[in-house]
Amino acid sequence: MQQLTIVLASLGVAQALLLILYLVATRVGARQANLLLAMVLLGLSIRIGKSIFNHYLDIPPWQRNIGLSGLLMVGPCFWLYGKALLQTGFRFQIVHSSHLLPAFVYIAFSWLIPNNFDFAAKLSYVFVLSHMLMYLILSERQRRAYNTPTQVNGAKTQY
Numbered sequence: 437m438q439q440l441t442i443v444l445a446s447l448g449v450a451q452a453l454l455l456i457l458y459l460v461a462t463r464v465g466a467r468q469a470n471l472l473l474a475m476v477l478l479g480l481s482i483r484i485g486k487s488i489f490n491h492y493l494d495i496p497p498w499q500r501n502i503g504l505s506g507l508l509m510v511g512p513c514f515w516l517y518g519k520a521l522l523q524t525g526f527r528f529q530i531v532h533s534s535h536l537l538p539a540f541v542y543i544a545f546s547w548l549i550p551n552n553f554d555f556a557a558k559l560s561y562v563f564v565l566s567h568m569l570m571y572l573i574l575s576e577r578q579r580r581a582y583n584t585p586t587q588v589n590g591a592k593t594q595y
Contacts, residue, residue: 438492445488452481468528469520475513479539482506497551501542504551504564508539511571518575522582538567 459474486503489495512535520526542549542564550556 442488442492445484449481449485449488452477452484456481466520468526469517472513472517472520472528476510476517479506479509479513483510497549498547500551501546501549504561505539505542505546507564507568508542509536511568512536512539515571515575515578518578522578535571 456474456477459470459477462470483503483506486495486500486506490500490503516528516532516535520528549560551560
């Protein structure tokens with residue numbers, strides 16, 4: 437049963453990586469949105485891949501921290517993905533990359549950040565989850581701001 441679990445979990449990560457390649461390579465649709473969705477999937481793949489390895493192998497704390505950095509990438513990329521879908525003429529600018537700074541800092545100092553289930557490690561994990569929650573709230577507020585009735589094929593719809 438354990439082998440089946442690891443195979444199925446690994447297939448999920450592999451499928452996500454293939455979808456990332458497709459989103460990066462395709463020239464159809466909203467290119468900016470596709471790239472941001474690819475980054476969301478990459479962050480989730482890093483996180484899930486870390487969880488798979490951590491469950492079956494004893495990985496060092498710095499590798500567990502790199503997995504957590506995936507979550508720090510998901511929040512901002514999801515929010516920017518929403519902007520790319522909802523705002524006409526959206527362009528990813530250098531200032532947007534500042535939202536990814538916590539993920540890069542977490543990766544750069546992954547060897548220094550505690551991840552051994554003590555108080556500091558739990559506090560770090562609360563920071564990561566709070567960061568993601570903040571971006572999910574921002575994404576929902578953004579969606580509500582654009583939640584106006586529209587006409588699609590003669591029928592009134594609302595997102």
